[in-house]
Amino acid sequence: xxxxxxxxxxxxxxxxxxxxxxxxxxxxxxxxxxxxxxxxxxxxxxxxxxxxxxxxxxxxxxxxxxxxxxxxxxxxxxxxxxxxxxxxxxxxxxxxxxxxxxxxxxxxxxxxxxxx
Amino acid sequence: xxxxxxxxxxxxxxxxxxxxxxxxxxxxxxxxxxxxxxxxxxxxxxxxxxxxxxxxxxxxxxxxxxxxxxxxxxxxxxxxxxxxxxxxxxxxxxxxxxxxxxxxxxxxxxxxxxxxxxxxxxxxxxxxxxxxxxxxxxxxxxxxxxxxxxxxxxxxxxxxxxxxxxxxxxxxxxxxxxxxxxxxxxxxxxxxxxxxxxxxxxxxxxxxxxxxxxxxxxxxxxxxxxxxxxxxxxxxxxxxxxxxxxxxxxxxxxxxxxxxxxxxxxxxxxxxxxxxxxxxxxxxxxxxxxxxxxxxxxxxxxxxxxxxxxxxxxxxxxxxxxxxxxxxxxxxxxxxxxxxxxxxxxxxxxxxxxxxxxxxxxxxxxxxxxxxxxxxxxxxxxxxxxxxxxxxxxxxxxxxxxxxxxxxxxxxxxxxxxxxxxxxxxxxxxxxxxxxxxxxxxxxxxxxxxxxxxxxxxxxxxxxxxxxxxxxxxxxxxxxxxxxxxxxxxxxxxxxxxxxxxxxxxxxxxxxxxxxxxxxxxxxxxxxxxxxxxxxxxxxxxxxxxxxxxxxxxxxxxxxxxxxxxxxxxxxxxxxxxxxxxxxxxxxxxxxxxxxxxxxxxxxx
Numbered sequence: 001x002x003x004x005x006x007x008x009x010x011x012x013x014x015x016x017x018x019x020x021x022x023x024x025x026x027x028x029x030x031x032x033x034x035x036x037x038x039x040x041x042x043x044x045x046x047x048x049x050x051x052x053x054x055x056x057x058x059x060x061x062x063x064x065x066x067x068x069x070x071x072x073x074x075x076x077x078x079x080x081x082x083x084x085x086x087x088x089x090x091x092x093x094x095x096x097x098x099x100x101x102x103x104x105x106x107x108x109x110x111x112x113x114x115x116x
Numbered sequence: 117x118x119x120x121x122x123x124x125x126x127x128x129x130x131x132x133x134x135x136x137x138x139x140x141x142x143x144x145x146x147x148x149x150x151x152x153x154x155x156x157x158x159x160x161x162x163x164x165x166x167x168x169x170x171x172x173x174x175x176x177x178x179x180x181x182x183x184x185x186x187x188x189x190x191x192x193x194x195x196x197x198x199x200x201x202x203x204x205x206x207x208x209x210x211x212x213x214x215x216x217x218x219x220x221x222x223x224x225x226x227x228x229x230x231x232x233x234x235x236x237x238x239x240x241x242x243x244x245x246x247x248x249x250x251x252x253x254x255x256x257x258x259x260x261x262x263x264x265x266x267x268x269x270x271x272x273x274x275x276x277x278x279x280x281x282x283x284x285x286x287x288x289x290x291x292x293x294x295x296x297x298x299x300x301x302x303x304x305x306x307x308x309x310x311x312x313x314x315x316x317x318x319x320x321x322x323x324x325x326x327x328x329x330x331x332x333x334x335x336x337x338x339x340x341x342x343x344x345x346x347x348x349x350x351x352x353x354x355x356x357x358x359x360x361x362x363x364x365x366x367x368x369x370x371x372x373x374x375x376x377x378x379x380x381x382x383x384x385x386x387x388x389x390x391x392x393x394x395x396x397x398x399x400x401x402x403x404x405x406x407x408x409x410x411x412x413x414x415x416x417x418x419x420x421x422x423x424x425x426x427x428x429x430x431x432x433x434x435x436x437x438x439x440x441x442x443x444x445x446x447x448x449x450x451x452x453x454x455x456x457x458x459x460x461x462x463x464x465x466x467x468x469x470x471x472x473x474x475x476x477x478x479x480x481x482x483x484x485x486x487x488x489x490x491x492x493x494x495x496x497x498x499x500x501x502x503x504x505x506x507x508x509x510x511x512x513x514x515x516x517x518x519x520x521x522x523x524x525x526x527x528x529x530x531x532x533x534x535x536x537x538x539x540x541x542x543x544x545x546x547x548x549x550x551x552x553x554x555x556x557x558x559x560x561x562x563x564x565x566x567x568x569x570x571x572x573x574x575x576x577x578x579x580x581x582x583x584x585x586x587x588x589x590x591x592x593x594x595x596x597x598x599x600x601x602x603x604x605x606x607x608x609x610x611x612x613x614x615x616x617x618x619x620x621x622x623x624x625x626x627x628x629x630x631x632x633x634x635x636x637x638x639x640x641x642x643x644x645x646x647x648x649x650x651x652x653x654x655x656x657x658x659x660x661x662x663x664x665x666x667x668x669x670x671x672x673x674x675x676x677x678x679x680x681x682x683x684x685x686x687x688x689x690x691x692x693x694x695x696x697x698x699x700x701x702x703x704x705x706x707x708x709x710x711x712x713x714x715x716x717x718x719x720x721x
Contacts, residue, residue, distance in 0.1 A: 028283070091267060115694060
């Protein structure tokens with residue numbers, strides 16, 4: 001019973017630690033990695049949603065129709081999520097590299113040029 | 117030609133052209149890139165206009181690959197469900213992109229920066245975002261427009277400030293995007309559907325439980341982050357201050373408003389049934405959020421001296437006002453929202469292009485550095501001042517009609533206090549723009565006090581001196597300001613917008629249209645109410661804004677005017693909050709989410 005809800009708890013746990021990491025980070029690379037950790041919580045959540053105890057792969061070529069299978073749609077959602085966020089991570093890390101070149105720092109505290 | 121044949125084109129063509137330009141831009145040269153991109157954006161303008169005409173009286177559902185649901189079945193395919201409101205936002209997107217691309221003809225010296233392809237991708241994503249009828253597709257277009265926006269914002273990677281702005285923008289918005297994914301996941305877990313109409317039908321009008329409320333909270337916060345609603349707004353000022361002016365036009369003119377549009381879309385397709393019992397409490401929460409945003413944005417706007425940052429805070433303030441159009445949760449206010457967004461988008465776009473002209477000619481962007489240096493730029497000055505009065509929403513501007521519908525609707529729900537928020541925001545934002553134009557273009561009074569953010573000077577977008585403003589810059593700016601006025605003269609605009617909004621909020625009709633292929637009932641057009649009250653309010657706002665601007669410029673002459681100094685220096689605590697640190701911004705975002713979640717838990721259970 002508790003196992004049914006464990007995955008959702010893990011998703012929330014990972015999400016909040018990712019958030020904590022982003023808020024307290026002192027290094028831009030570290031901050032981007034924290035964002036990536038936060039993102040893995042969405043994977044866990046989607047997996048938990050699609051998972052079915054005793055379910056198998058949803059390919060009905062060699063199993064009887066009506067057999068318990070996992071949800072085939074969440075993998076498509078997750079794949080889109082992976083692609084989209086891979087792009088964001090790449091863009092963010094390239095900005096960090098540029099910031100290191102231009103400003104000579106990867107500390108968000110020192111990169112503050114605009115404020116107020 | 118039937119409308120069906122060209123519905124996917126406003127998304128497909130720009131994406132193909134963008135890919136072509138990204139690959140061949142190096143060889144075909146700068147001018148060919150420009151021409152092709154402008155032609156593509158102008159073509160999109162005509163396509164979106166044709167689609168708007170096609171859906172003017174009856175929304176249209178387009179199923180990709182003809183995967184429409186069988187009668188009584190479930191929706192498995194992906195659809196565009198286009199109505200007049202979404203179609204007019206796509207039209208606004210195309211207009212602003214065309215204006216931005218024409219404006220950029222003489223800026224950017226290097227061609228390697230992929231400016232044109234990114235603009236086209238941005239445009240395609242925003243058009244798709246306005247058209248789609250699928251929850252997950254909405255997220256995909258949201259991310260596509262976010263990523264192109266991050267890249268456009270940090271286009272000038274040789275300076276640290278654009279990197280800081282783009283980085284903060286990307287971090288805060290991406291955290292918001294993950295909240296949306298989680299919200300979508302929860303809804304999918306509950307309903308097994310992703311089509312907006314199908315999700316709405318599955319939830320029905322069963323009273324919302326904590327899972328549905330949590331999904332609504334996370335999706336709404338994600339889109340409100342894009343909409344720069346306080347306390348999710350911090351990224352916007354940083355991003356606008358450093359993005360090239362034609363990009364700011366799209367950010368402020370339509371991207372921010374699309375965030376609010378998305379909240380309206382998901383509310384009226386999914387959540388209006390489950391939350392029907394709490395509509396009064398939800399209205400008050402959203403109105404409070406809107407008022408907070410309008411007031412904070414306006415105060416920060418008047419305290420700002422970096423021209424683009426000033427306009428950015430005015431956008432935050434006006435985003436609060438437009439949120440009220442949705443947050444009143446009624447068709448009349450939603451009609452006002454559409455008119456306000458269209459006219460504000462045109463006017464704010466014109467203002468940003470004027471700021472771009474100033475940066476192009478004078479190489480600086482801080483009000484203190486520019487004091488009196490804009491003498492002789494009469495045409496730009498006239499446009500800038502006209503735009504300021506457009507922000508105040510005085511008589512011949514479309515913003516007046518939007519304000520009147522939102523304020524009328526607020527009074528209908530005994531929330532008449534909101535019209536004073538409107539007046540307050542209009543006075544301060546218009547006053548700030550007028551003050552800046554008096555100092556820059558006329559050199560009146562003393563130079564502006566120097567503040568933190570005006571230290572950030574933009575690297576000029578071009579290096580050689582310019583003694584003349586090219587027509588490719590003046591024309592788009594003038595056209596946008598004129599458009600902001602022309603909207604006001606559209607006959608029967610308010611009742612037309614009200615009719616479109618009634619179609620938009622008709623949830624059962626929407627579900628039947630998408631899932632059962634029926635046509636929507638054509639709503640009766642309500643009579644238009646008198647504009648007298650709004651004209652009076654906006655005239656007062658306009659004159660007070662003028663008085664405030666003159667007062668702060670000439671405050672040395674009259675001791676009684678010294679209060680304008682503290683207004684112009686801003687609230688120290690409020691300014692310190694805008695710390696420029698992405699960690700702080702995400703902390704505020706989390707805190708805001710928790711606070712709104714707390715209000716939801718308390719009042720919507």
